[in-house]
Amino acid sequence: MYFGSVRFFKHLIVAVILLLIFGLTISTISLVVINKNYKGQISEMQSGTVLAQSNLVEESSQNSLSIAYQELYPDLHATQAEVKRIELKTVYLTFDDGPSARTVEILDILKKEDIKATFFIIGKEGEKNKDLLRRISDEGHSIGIHTYSHVYNNIYASVENYLDDFYLTYELIYNTTGIKPEIFRFPGGSINKYSAQDYVEIIAEMTRRGFTYYDWNASSGDAVANATANSVYSNTVQSSEDKDRIILLMHDSISKSFTVSALPGIIEYYKARGFKFECITNDVSPIAFNYINY
Ligand SMILES: [Zn+2]
Structure with a gap:
């Protein structure tokens, strides 16, 4: 009789080990894929932030350029003393x-x-x-x-x-x-x-x-x-x-x-x-x- 025999138990153990190895491999592969995606998202977010920041810098430099009164009377300047x-x-x-x-x-x-x-x-x-x-x-x-x-x-x-x-x-x-x-x-x-x-x-x-x-x-x-x-x-x-x-x-x-x-x-x-x-x-x-x- 095959079920209950020593051969059956041997085959069962081999099958369990193979299943475990297969499961571990699958989960490792999925972890690597998830991690890769996550990293991609982060770097996308970071580059987005940098882009937003550079936009801000650009906007603020445009703002400072747009203060029209700073352009008035270009000769109206004094040299400040360095020590008071x-x-x-x-x-x-x-x-x-x-x-x-x-x-x-x-x-x-x-x-x-x-x-x-x-x-x-x-x-x-x-x-x-x-x-x-x-x-x-x-x-x-x-x-x-x-x-x-x-x-x-x-x-x-x-x-x-x-x-x-x-x-x-x-x-x-x-x-x-x-x-x-x-x-x-x-x-x-x-x-x-x-x-x-x-x-x-x-x-x-x-x-x-x-x-x-x-x-x-x-x-x-x-x-x-x-x-x-x-x-x-x-x-x-x-x-x-x-x-x-x-x-x-x-x-x-x-x-x-x-x-x-x-x-x-x-x-x-x-x-x-x-x-x-x-x-x-x-x-x-x-x-x-x-x-x-x-
Ligand atoms: Zn007065």
């Missing part, structure tokens, strides 16, 4: 909104005291007082750009408007004094309610062009209504008391005769504290407003 100075016991007197008849009086006081200061001028006032622009420069003071029109609504409406206005004053200063201005001050400071929409873009563009802006950390308060020589002096002292490095905001527009009257006392105050007086050049480390609260 932070000098303590130093005060930088700054006068905005001139030049005017007050500027003459201020220059006389500065000359008598042998002190240098910085004038952030309004272009349309400079147009009328070109001799004063030359005098400021000849006597060793700094000239910076404040604005041409000083009309906040217009200059802060767009980066293009800001550049249009800025360039007029840049050209005026360069053509009148032979000096290319490198520093500037925003009307109302670097951020104010008019510039809040686009100040980041304006600052970025002006910085890209190499210009340096300076806000202030002490104010004479001479722009407020009812200011007097006394209030200008006491505001200056009050806002300077706790500081060792000061950029002081003042104005030399035509109505500021009280600023002129207060100036000798202000100079005395800083001298008594042992301060030296410097004008701002672009190697002076800027004082800029803090934007966190805006």
Whole structure:
């Protein structure tokens, strides 16, 4: 009898072994095929990602090329100083909104005291007082750009408007004094309610062009209504008391005769504290407003 015989069991064992070998071979082959497909998919996905990334790079470089205002006024550039100075016991007197008849009086006081200061001028006032622009420069003071029109609504409406206005004053200063201005001050400071929409873009563009802006950390308060020589002096002292490095905001527009009257006392105050007086050049480390609260 074959079933149950020793021969039968021998054949059964051989058949089981052959089946096992066959099964193992089949599963190994399928694993290899699956793995191959999987790898193919991954490399496809990877090349897809690379393609998507290269598309992104292309798009972003196209975007940066499409910022039209970067092409405006190709000569409107400044060379930034590589090292910025932070000098303590130093005060930088700054006068905005001139030049005017007050500027003459201020220059006389500065000359008598042998002190240098910085004038952030309004272009349309400079147009009328070109001799004063030359005098400021000849006597060793700094000239910076404040604005041409000083009309906040217009200059802060767009980066293009800001550049249009800025360039007029840049050209005026360069053509009148032979000096290319490198520093500037925003009307109302670097951020104010008019510039809040686009100040980041304006600052970025002006910085890209190499210009340096300076806000202030002490104010004479001479722009407020009812200011007097006394209030200008006491505001200056009050806002300077706790500081060792000061950029002081003042104005030399035509109505500021009280600023002129207060100036000798202000100079005395800083001298008594042992301060030296410097004008701002672009190697002076800027004082800029803090934007966190805006
Ligand atoms: Zn101003």
